[in-house]
Amino acid sequence: MDFAFSETEKTFREELSTFLDQEVAEWWRHLFHAEERTIPTSRELAAKLAERGWLTMSWPPEYGGSGADAWMQVVLREEMWSRGEPRGPQYMNVNYIGPLIMHYGTEEQRERFLTPISQGRVIWCQGFSEPDAGSDLAALSTRARRTADGRYVITGQKIWTSYADAPAQWCFLLARTNVDVRPHQGLSLFLVDMAAPGVTVRPIESLIGTGEINEVFFDEVEVPADCRLGAEDDGWEMLRTGLALERIGVPWYADADRFLERLVAYTRETMVDGRPLSEDPRTRTRLAELYVRCRAARLVTYRAVSLQEKGSATALESASAWMLGGLTQQLAGQVGHETVGALSVLHADDPDAPMDGWAQFQQLLAIPTTIAAGAIDIQRNIIAQQGLGLPRSN
Amino acid sequence: MDLTYNDDQQDLADSVRGFVAREWPIARVRDVQTHATGFDDELWKKVIALGWSAVAVPEEHGGLGGGLVEQLVVLEELGRGAVDSPLRTTIAYGAFGLLRGHNDSARARHLPAVAAGEAIVTAAVLESDGRAVWPVVTTDETAHSADHARLHATKTLVPYAASADHFVVTTRLIGIGDAVLLIPADRAGIRMRRQTVPVGEPRYRVDFDDVEVRREDVLAAGDAARELFTTCAELDTILTAAYTVGLCHSALALTVEHANSRVQFGRPLGAFQAVAHRCADMHTEINATRLMVFEAAWLLDQGFDARLASAAAKAHVDQTVALVSAHSHQILGAMGFSTEHDLHLFTRRAKAYEQSGGGLDRHLHRVADLLGL
Ligand SMILES: Cc1cc2nc3c(=O)[nH]c(=O)nc-3n(C[C@H](O)[C@H](O)[C@H](O)COP(=O)(O)OP(=O)(O)OC[C@H]3O[C@@H](n4cnc5c(N)ncnc54)[C@H](O)[C@@H]3O)c2cc1C
Numbered sequence: 162m163d164f165a166f167s168e169t170e171k172t173f174r175e176e177l178s179t180f181l182d183q184e185v186a187e188w189w190r191h192l193f194h195a196e197e198r199t200i201p202t203s204r205e206l207a208a209k210l211a212e213r214g215w216l217t218m219s220w221p222p223e224y225g226g227s228g229a230d231a232w233m234q235v236v237l238r239e240e241m242w243s244r245g246e247p248r249g250p251q252y253m254n255v256n257y258i259g260p261l262i263m264h265y266g267t268e269e270q271r272e273r274f275l276t277p278i279s280q281g282r283v284i285w286c287q288g289f290s291e292p293d294a295g296s297d298l299a300a301l302s303t304r305a306r307r308t309a310d311g312r313y314v315i316t317g318q319k320i321w322t323s324y325a326d327a328p329a330q331w332c333f334l335l336a337r338t339n340v341d342v343r344p345h346q347g348l349s350l351f352l353v354d355m356a357a358p359g360v361t362v363r364p365i366e367s368l369i370g371t372g373e374i375n376e377v378f379f380d381e382v383e384v385p386a387d388c389r390l391g392a393e394d395d396g397w398e399m400l401r402t403g404l405a406l407e408r409i410g411v412p413w414y415a416d417a418d419r420f421l422e423r424l425v426a427y428t429r430e431t432m433v434d435g436r437p438l439s440e441d442p443r444t445r446t447r448l449a450e451l452y453v454r455c456r457a458a459r460l461v462t463y464r465a466v467s468l469q470e471k472g473s474a475t476a477l478e479s480a481s482a483w484m485l486g487g488l489t490q491q492l493a494g495q496v497g498h499e500t501v502g503a504l505s506v507l508h509a510d511d512p513d514a515p516m517d518g519w520a521q522f523q524q525l526l527a528i529p530t531t532i533a534a535g536a537i538d539i540q541r542n543i544i545a546q547q548g549l550g551l552p553r554s555n
Numbered sequence: 556m557d558l559t560y561n562d563d564q565q566d567l568a569d570s571v572r573g574f575v576a577r578e579w580p581i582a583r584v585r586d587v588q589t590h591a592t593g594f595d596d597e598l599w600k601k602v603i604a605l606g607w608s609a610v611a612v613p614e615e616h617g618g619l620g621g622g623l624v625e626q627l628v629v630l631e632e633l634g635r636g637a638v639d640s641p642l643r644t645t646i647a648y649g650a651f652g653l654l655r656g657h658n659d660s661a662r663a664r665h666l667p668a669v670a671a672g673e674a675i676v677t678a679a680v681l682e683s684d685g686r687a688v689w690p691v692v693t694t695d696e697t698a699h700s701a702d703h704a705r706l707h708a709t710k711t712l713v714p715y716a717a718s719a720d721h722f723v724v725t726t727r728l729i730g731i732g733d734a735v736l737l738i739p740a741d742r743a744g745i746r747m748r749r750q751t752v753p754v755g756e757p758r759y760r761v762d763f764d765d766v767e768v769r770r771e772d773v774l775a776a777g778d779a780a781r782e783l784f785t786t787c788a789e790l791d792t793i794l795t796a797a798y799t800v801g802l803c804h805s806a807l808a809l810t811v812e813h814a815n816s817r818v819q820f821g822r823p824l825g826a827f828q829a830v831a832h833r834c835a836d837m838h839t840e841i842n843a844t845r846l847m848v849f850e851a852a853w854l855l856d857q858g859f860d861a862r863l864a865s866a867a868a869k870a871h872v873d874q875t876v877a878l879v880s881a882h883s884h885q886i887l888g889a890m891g892f893s894t895e896h897d898l899h900l901f902t903r904r905a906k907a908y909e910q911s912g913g914g915l916d917r918h919l920h921r922v923a924d925l926l927g928l
Contacts, residue, residue, distance in 0.1 A: 297819035504685035
């Protein structure tokens with residue numbers, strides 16, 4: 162066992178951190194902050210990261226990377242998420258969309274899709290969830306029919322599609338190609354041009370504002386044969402790999418950790434009854450509790466990465482990491498609310514909001530973190546059934 | 556002992572519920588939220604016509620002479636509908652500020668209109684740090700005489716400031732000391748700004764900039780002022796708690812509805828024990844909270860010491876709110892993150908009240924104090 166980052170990794174963290182301190186705008190709050198400036202600003206930053214070779218550094222050189230190991234990647238995403246993920250939607254490209262294309266794509270697909278990703282020039286969205294298929298993703302009904310000449314015609318509806326309205330240029334779409342087999346055996350992955358005729362995006366207003374999550378409608382959308390990823394009906398296995406990567410790739414604990422730092426600063430400078438709030442016993446133990454949870458989530462994530470590096474990762478580890486990260490965020494929201502007190506109802510836009518409205522924002526952020534990319538209960542099922550060998554309930 | 560409603564209480568609950576369904580359905584709640592002042596005069600007139608602001612005010616002061624328990628029946632039902640109104644502050648600080656204050660002429664002059672809800676009273680009690688109720692230092696450095704003092708204060712999260720006829724203000728004045736004032740809203744020098752609070756009661760920052768204070772405005776001074784504030788705040792806490800219980804009931808109802816209708820893996824979500832148990836926990840805790848809140852009101856009605864009961868009730872409410880908002884959002888999945896669904900209208904209101912009047916910790920400390928620790 163070795164619990165330390167290497168010198169190279171530490172140096173990289175410092176360098177990256179200095180860069181981000183300069184480059185990430187003062188006003189930048191979070192990737193999930195629906196605000197007009199968010200997407201254009203994230204595009205600029207992604208391009209700058211690409212110039213420095215940091216955007217896709219763990220990729221092989223032929224696809225625009227420098228073959229950095231997984232720990233450099235960990236450093237990178239921790240620095241990103243602790244700053245509200247300034248890569249914006251493009252974090253997904255690097256996290257799992259690119260890696261899946263690299264692994265399962267044809268040589269042409271790799272050339273065509275990986276280069277723009279490594280240059281920070283393209284936004285993808287993830288078209289998995291449907292109105293009737295959330296946790297039960299295999300129940301999805303968006304249909305991809307193969308035509309006589311090998312193209313596909315896709316019809317159906319996706320929902321909660323983040324960044325579709327960014328606008329996303331491409332959609333990483335899961336659709337049904339076969340209805341004669343068990344549900345998860347008849348699914349395929351498609352790389353769909355969002356500009357294709359028949360694609361419509363409708364933004365959904367969410368608790369963080371309008372313009373983040375969307376409905377996406379596919380009405381007889383034609384997709385060329387060379388935009389199917391992997392073999393037909395092989396979507397599910399690829400997807401499972403992808404989701405595991407996605408879950409490890411979003412270190413919520415790093416986000417919560419940064420929020421904790423803000424809370425510490427806030428409690429030190431806030432006087433209550435003539436004493437700094439940081440001396441209040443309950444405040445101290447609540448903040449300490451948040452720290453403990455962050456640390457636990459961090460280690461479980463590191464172990465998942467270690468196993469991934471050895472090629473022996475299972476869904477179990479990424480499920481545990483994702484669940485702990487989500488619960489840590491939930492705690493962060495609650496602790497922030499308690500620490501700031503009554504004024505935490507004030508929206509960030511309000512000049513009277515303490516901590517620039519972070520307490521309010523973090524409460525909202527806490528809501529989807531135990532739901533998106535796989536609800537915590539589904540993670541629990543994965544751990545119980547695949548990990549512990551308990552019987553399936555469904 | 557009988558922890559169920561009597562017939563009159565049941566009738567009252569039914570009539571409020573009927574009113575909410577008819578006049579103030581959730582579409583209206585959404586609509587009112589977007590008004591410039593967050594206040595709907597027409598609806599308010601209907602509410603006060605039913606006497607809901609006067610339920611617990613004695614008959615000799617123009618009230619209906621009911622108990623706080625009955626007043627809570629109304630608030631709980633309004634909470635079920637997420638119906639915001641200046642009712643709680645008009646009652647807790649207005650009617651009871653006048654009733655329990657030490658100013659006979661103000662009582663005679665204002666209580667009839669306040670009890671009738673014709674005069675809206677709001678509470679300008681929170682200092683700008685969102686915590687203190689009394690200024691840390693003397694706020695008034697200007698000249699005063701025995702009859703005139705000047706008020707300098709900034710208060711935050713003041714509900715319905717733009718619609719209020721009177722502000723109850725906690726302050727400290729030279730020559731008077733701690734004071735609870737009833738300041739008419741049209742007095743010169745009062746400025747306000749609506750604060751950005753995503754859902755629920757409209758909130759304002761209110762600046763009292765060299766506002767004249769007349770002797771007749773003082774509801775209580777010195778120790779009596781602190782006592783009066785504590786009485787009003789405790790009442791407000793109980794009314795708010797009942798309202799919050801109503802909010803939680805509806806959050807649970809929406810969740811149960813969803814768990815019954817949403818099918819995943821070939822069965823309704825509620826068929827998964829992880830989901831069912833969360834619903835059962837929510838139900839159990841809401842029910843317990845509700846009884847604690849009503850008990851506190853009953854004790855007050857009977858003239859008993861209710862301090863421990865109300866501190867315990869508020870602590871319990873806060874725990875329940877945290878549980879209900881986490882569980883209900885979990886079960887709604889992404890749907891609950893969309894404003895198109897109604898859940899957030901209830902959970903976000905409840906969260907806002909969770910920290911008002913001090914959160915869980917403050918009330919647990921109060922419980923500990925009262926236990927003699
Ligand atoms: C902010 C946000 C962004 C998102 N972005 C995207 C995106 O870009 N692309 C995309 O495809 N999707 C996206 N999603 C959708 C996300 O993947 C789904 O919300 C998630 O998979 C859960 O599905 P659901 O919301 O339909 O909840 P449901 O499946 O209806 O589940 C609701 C709740 O029921 C319980 N539950 C369900 N099944 C079980 C079970 N078997 N056992 C025990 N309990 C169970 C859980 O508590 C769960 O939280 C996003 C969601 C959010 C909130």
